[in-house]
Every structure is written in C-alpha cells, then in structure tokens.
Amino acid sequence: xxxxxxxxxxxxxxxxxxxxxxxxxxxxxxxxxxxxxxxxxxxxxxxxxxxxxxxxxxxxxxxxxxxxxxxxxxxxxxxxxxxxxxxxxxxxxxxxxxxxxxxxxxxxxxxxxxxxxxxxxxxxxxxxxxxxxxxxxxxxxxxxxxxxxxxxxxxxxxxxxxxxxxxxxxxxxxxxxxxxxxxxxxxxxxxxxxxxxxxxxxxxxxxxxxxxxxxxxxxxxxxxxxxxxxxxxxxxxxxxxxxxxxxxxxxxxxxxxxxxxxxxxxxxxxxxxxxxxxxxxxxxxxxxxxxxxxxxxxxxxxxxxxxxxxxxxxxxxxxx
Amino acid sequence: xxxxxxxxxxxxxxxxxxxxxxxxxxxxxxxxxxxxxxxxxxxxxxxxxxxxxxxxxxxxxxxxxxxxxxxxxxxxxxxxxxxxxxxxxxxxxxxxxxxxxxxxxxxxxxxxxxxxxxxxxxxxxxxxxxxxxxxxxxxxxxxxxxxxxxxxxxxxxxxxxxxxxxxxxxxxxxxxxxxxxxxxxxxxxxxxxxxxxxxxxxxxxxxxxxxxxxxxxxxxxxxxxxxxxxxxxxxxxxxxxxxxxxxxxxxxxxxxxxxxxxxxxxxxxxxxxxxxxxxxxxxxxxxxxxxxxxxxxxxxxxxxxxxxxxxxxxxxx
Numbered sequence: 001x002x003x004x005x006x007x008x009x010x011x012x013x014x015x016x017x018x019x020x021x022x023x024x025x026x027x028x029x030x031x032x033x034x035x036x037x038x039x040x041x042x043x044x045x046x047x048x049x050x051x052x053x054x055x056x057x058x059x060x061x062x063x064x065x066x067x068x069x070x071x072x073x074x075x076x077x078x079x080x081x082x083x084x085x086x087x088x089x090x091x092x093x094x095x096x097x098x099x100x101x102x103x104x105x106x107x108x109x110x111x112x113x114x115x116x117x118x119x120x121x122x123x124x125x126x127x128x129x130x131x132x133x134x135x136x137x138x139x140x141x142x143x144x145x146x147x148x149x150x151x152x153x154x155x156x157x158x159x160x161x162x163x164x165x166x167x168x169x170x171x172x173x174x175x176x177x178x179x180x181x182x183x184x185x186x187x188x189x190x191x192x193x194x195x196x197x198x199x200x201x202x203x204x205x206x207x208x209x210x211x212x213x214x215x216x217x218x219x220x221x222x223x224x225x226x227x228x229x230x231x232x233x234x235x236x237x238x239x240x241x242x243x244x245x246x247x248x249x250x251x252x253x254x255x256x257x258x259x260x261x262x263x264x265x266x267x268x269x270x271x272x273x274x275x276x277x278x279x280x281x282x283x284x285x286x287x288x289x290x291x292x293x294x295x296x297x298x299x300x301x302x303x304x305x306x307x308x309x310x311x312x313x314x315x316x317x318x319x320x
Numbered sequence: 321x322x323x324x325x326x327x328x329x330x331x332x333x334x335x336x337x338x339x340x341x342x343x344x345x346x347x348x349x350x351x352x353x354x355x356x357x358x359x360x361x362x363x364x365x366x367x368x369x370x371x372x373x374x375x376x377x378x379x380x381x382x383x384x385x386x387x388x389x390x391x392x393x394x395x396x397x398x399x400x401x402x403x404x405x406x407x408x409x410x411x412x413x414x415x416x417x418x419x420x421x422x423x424x425x426x427x428x429x430x431x432x433x434x435x436x437x438x439x440x441x442x443x444x445x446x447x448x449x450x451x452x453x454x455x456x457x458x459x460x461x462x463x464x465x466x467x468x469x470x471x472x473x474x475x476x477x478x479x480x481x482x483x484x485x486x487x488x489x490x491x492x493x494x495x496x497x498x499x500x501x502x503x504x505x506x507x508x509x510x511x512x513x514x515x516x517x518x519x520x521x522x523x524x525x526x527x528x529x530x531x532x533x534x535x536x537x538x539x540x541x542x543x544x545x546x547x548x549x550x551x552x553x554x555x556x557x558x559x560x561x562x563x564x565x566x567x568x569x570x571x572x573x574x575x576x577x578x579x580x581x582x583x584x585x586x587x588x589x590x591x592x593x594x595x596x597x598x599x600x601x602x603x604x605x606x607x608x609x610x611x612x613x614x615x616x617x618x619x620x621x622x623x624x625x626x627x628x629x630x631x632x633x634x635x636x637x
Contacts (some may be wrong), residue, residue, distance in 0.1 A: 014479075015475065015479045016479075018475055019479045019480075022476075022479065026388070026492060026495055027495045030495040031603065034496070107498060116494050139625065140625075140630065142623050143567060143621045143622050144618045144621060145575050145578075145618075146575075146619050148574070149600050151595060151614045152600070152618075154603070154604050158602070158603070159602070166602075166603055250484060252485045254484045255484035255487065257484075257490070257575075258486075258575050258578050258579055261578075273490075273491060274510065276581070277495050281494070282492060287487070288483060291484060292482050292484060295483070299482070
C-alpha cells in the first residue's frame with residue numbers, strides 16, 4: 001500500500017507539471033500579439049506593456065514556467081489586474097472557492113445518495129419499465145447543458161413558487177437555512193445533470209456484483225436481501241462510483257461556469273468569467289489552475305479509497 | 321462512459337433469434353480470416369437492422385434531422401427572417417400572431433429559433449470531424465506502436481483531461497480570440513484527448529489478437545496494419561465516438577455562446593446568445609424568448625445522444 005501511495009503521488013506530480021507546461025504555452029503560441037488583441041487596437045503603449053506583463057509574456061518561456069510553478073507551490077499568483085485591481089489574486093480565489101465549496105458540498109449531499117439509490121434500484125429491477133424510465137430520464141437530463149437546466153428551473157420553479165429563490169447567494173448575514181434555500185435551485189440543476197451519469201455507473205457495478213459468485217453464495221447462505229446488499233454487493237459495486245465521483249469533483253468546482261452565471265452565484269466559474277470580461281489574465285489562470293489542483297487531489301483521494309476498498313486495484317500501478 | 325458499461329448487450333438483440341445467434345459471435349476477435357470475414361458483413365447488416373428498428377434511434381434522427389433542415393434551409397420553415405420585425409410588436413406572448421411570441425427587440429422568437437440552428441450545426445460537426453480524424457489516428461498509432469512516445473502523450477492526455485473542457489476553452493479563447501475558426505479549433509483540440517484515449521485502448525486490445533500478429537508475420541508495413549487491419553475493426557467504436565462527441569460539441573458551443581465567448585454579428589440568431597440575452601426577463605414572466613432557444617438546445621443534444629446511445633446498443637447486441 002505504501003508503494004502504491006508513493007507511485008500515485010509521483011503520477012500526480014507529473015500531471016501537475018504537464019498542466020503547468022500547457023498553461024504556460026497557451027499565450028506563447030497564440031497567433032499575433034495576444035496582448036494587443038486583449039488590450040484592444042487603440043490601447044496606449046503603457047496599457048499594452050501592462051497587459052503583456054500580466055500575461056507573463058515579458059519573460060522567456062522557461063522563466064514563465066518557473067514563475068508559474070513557484071506560484072502554484074507558494075499559492076501566490078500575484079495581484080489582480082482589473083477584477084479587483086491590486087488585490088492578491090489568491091484572496092479573490094479563496095472567496096470564490098469557499099462559495100463553490102458550499103455549492104459542491106450541498107450538491108453532493110443531495111445528489112450522491114439519490115444517484116446511488118437510483119443505481120441500486122435500477123440494477124435490482126434490471127430490464128423492467130422502472131429501470132428503463134429512470135435510466136432514460138437520467139440520461140436525457142445529463143445530456144442537457146447545465147445552464148439550460150438552470151433556465152428551465154428558473155421558469156418552472158423560481159418564478160412560480162416563492163419558496164425557490166432565483167439567486168444562488170443569500171443576502172449577507174443570512175442563517176444557514178436561508179443559504180440552503182437559496183442554493184436549492186442550482187443544487188437541483190447539478191443533481192439533474194449528474195444523477196443519470198452516477199446512477200448508470202452504480203447500476204453497472206451493481207449488476208456485475210449481483211451476478212458474481214460471492215453474491216450467489218451469500219444468498220444461498222440464507223442472508224436477507226438487504227444484508228447481502230449491504231455487506232456484499234455495495235462494497236464491490238460502489239468502487240466505480242467512487243472512482244467516477246473523484247473524476248467529477250474538479251468539474252463540479254470548475255465546470256459549472258454557466259450555471260453559476262444563471263444564478264448569479266459567485267463561485268470559481270463566475271470569477272473566471274469576471275476575469276475574462278475584465279481581461280484579467282492572472283485571475284483567469286489562477287482559477288483554471290486551482291480547479292486542476294482540486295481535480296488532482298480528488299482523483300488521488302478516489303484512487304486511494306478504491307485501493308483501500310479493493311486490494312486488486314493496487315496492482316494497476318504495479319504494487320505487488 | 322462506454323468502458324464502464326455492463327458487458328451484457330441487454331434488450332435490443334433478443335427480439336430476433338437469428339440476430340441473437342449471429343451477433344453472439346465474438347465480433348472483434350479473429351474476424352479477418354477467410355470464412356469469418358463474410359460473417360462480419362452479416363453481423364454488420366444485423367446490427368444495422370437492430371439500429372433502424374430501435375425507437376430511440378428513430379426519434380433521435382427525426383429531431384436531429386429537423387434541426388439540420390433548419391440549419392440548411394431556414395427559409396423553408398420560417399417565413400420571417402431572424403432580424404425581421406414581427407407585425408405583432410415586441411414582447412408579445414406566444415399565441416396566434418406569433419407562435420413562440422416575440423422578444424424585446426420585436427423579432428419573432430420562432431424565426432430566431434429556426435435560424436439559430438445554423439451556427440451551432442456549423443461549428444459542432446466541423447469541430448467533431450477534426451477531433452475524430454486527429455484523435456482516431458493518434459489513438460491507433462499510440463495503441464499499435466506503444467513505446468515511450470505513447471507513454472508521454474498518454475500523460476499529457478491525462479493532464480489535459482483534468483481541467484474541465486469549458487475552463488480550458490475559456491483560457492484558449494481569451495488568448496486566441498473568439499472568432500469562429502478559433503472556436504472550432506478549440507473545441508476540436510479539447511476533444512482529441514478523450515477520443516485518443518478510447519481508440520488507443522481499443523487498438524491495444526486489437527494489437528494483441530492473432531490477425532495483427534499474422535499481418536506482421538506476412539511482413540506488412542505498420543501503416544498498412546494500422547489503417548487496413550486495425551481501423552476496420554474499431555470503426556464501430558469510432559462511429560459511437562463521432563455521435564457522442566457531436567453531442568458534447570453542441571453542448572460546448574451552446575455554453576460558450578451563452579457565456580458571451582463567441583463572436584457573431586450583433587443581431588444574428590444564436591441559441592446560446594439568445595438564452596443569455598433574455599433569461600433575466602424570466603422573473604418578470606417573459607419566459608418565451610429564452611425558454612424556446614433553451615428547448616432547442618436541449619432537444620438537439622438529446623436527439624444526438626439518442627442516436628449515439630442506439631448505435632452503441634446496436635453494436636453490442
């Protein structure tokens with residue numbers, strides 16, 4: 001297990017290094033002068049120099065890469081260029097991250113048990129109309145872009161019922177229940193998007209697990225259905241679910257950009273959009289990198305959990 | 321997604337006993353040898369039959385087909401143009417004068433929904449086509465030759481996949497500009513890693529089979545083996561990837577347009593932009609200028625996904 005953890009950490013570091021190279025290269029390989037494009041054709045030379053510096057393009061590529069690596073490890077991305085001029089980028093990121101965290105946490109609390117239940121039920125009722133209708137509805141919802149789901153919810157719930165709030169953020173100083181009430185519509189949208197996906201993965205894992213010898217043996221030993229599900233099926237069936245949740249966590253933090261815009265919720269997504277509108281590259285880049293780091297930590301955790309649940313999974317990284 | 325699907329091809333194949341017995345042949349493996357090459361043709365025919373009879377596929381084709389017609393010849397479906405002012409006036413709710421109502425400018429929402437199919441059905445298929453060609457070739461080459469180049473590219477792919485596509489697209493469009501060629505190129509490049517990964521793992525499985533070994537022993541070139549031996553055996557997977565990625569491309573373009581990251585003529589109809597421009601009026605009960613384009617996006621994505629899902633099921637039947 002220790003060897004597995006070390007190998008897995010090394011892999012994560014390599015991934016991080018590649019992300020840094022890619023992010024450094026993007027403005028460098030952009031055609032023409034990206035600084036001029038961003039600053040606009042009529043920008044003064046001083047403004048142009050400022051934008052060039054904010055892109056990091058005043059230094060050589062290796063220097064840029066080194067600076068970026070230092071930024072990531074010290075969590076210091078310099079000062080904001082225009083979103084909140086002079087503010088440290090990280091203080092903007094932390095505020096947005098905390099808001100995203102609240103949304104993600106509440107979404108997970110609603111979505112994960114619901115999706116796993118859906119997966120278990122559809123697997124148990126495999127090939128019945130219950131199975132088909134749940135899985136097909138889930139698939140249709142997960143195909144729809146998050147902001148489309150959000151706009152539908154605004155029209156069908158937000159406007160019709162006083163209870164649902166059309167803004168994701170509660171007024172400052174509100175209690176936790178009011179905050180949750182405001183988060184409800186975005187959370188329902190996130191659940192709509194993810195339910196079908198996670199339920200399908202859980203369903204597949206459960207079907208494999210139900211068909212296996214250990215499950216048959218457990219049933220033959222005369223255990224109750226719920227006992228078999230709890231002690232034998234769930235442990236094995238949920239491994240793919242855990243792995244998928246790990247890969248989706250980064251997306252939950254950083255992929256819901258348009259949904260955050262619909263509900264005017266000030267998470268990472270909206271911060272990134274503000275950065276684009278204000279041509280604030282340091283903030284934009286920090287937002288993207290922070291999401292990548294979250295994804296890395298989440299997949300790392302998920303892999304370790306799966307390895308703990310199933311020793312055979314450790315073999316994938318050559319841990320004998 | 322397909323990799324974690326349950327292996328049992330469930331509902332569709334069982335209807336026809338002939339289909340079931342024929343398609344239970346191990347499709348991918350040792351299919352290239354003499355007598356079984358004919359079987360592969362039969363299997364494909366059976367798969368097509370299953371596909372054309374599946375209700376999901378038919379519904380998907382009807383929905384997608386409607387939007388393709390709208391994109392190619394919007395004039396056939398709407399007498400008003402996207403920027404024409406409706407006689408009904410501005411902000412008229414859906415009804416007799418204007419089916420889908422009119423927006424705050426006075427444009428007919430139905431006309432804008434019909435004309436809005438054009439941009440999304442230009443960008444998404446082009447981006448998908450580029451991504452599929454590059455991703456399939458790269459995946460085949462990596463899966464067949466392996467080695468250290470494959471190791472490095474695989475790591476790069478994993479790294480890029482760790483950033484949400486939409487964030488990466490924002491970063492690229494910010495520095496490269498928001499013109500249509502940049503949008504197409506960005507979506508294409510960002511879809512390559514996922515396609516490459518799928519095709520690569522299929523190519524690795526295929527490379528271990530006897531027909532590849534025998535082709536090697538015949539002294540065939542690597543190029544011949546990759547394009548003439550392995551590629552025909554993964555075409556099913558490529559077709560599934562085309563439809564799945566097309567759905568994602570529609571999704572991604574609509575989202576980028578909604579976020580205002582797509583440059584167009586100010587007045588041109590565009591579903592994502594129209595939703596963005598009108599959704600704030602929902603709270604004032606003016607829902608139609610945003611909900612109808614949103615429904616258009618949803619229906620197109622669901623239509624394409626229905627096709628993708630039915631093809632996937634037919635191939636596994």
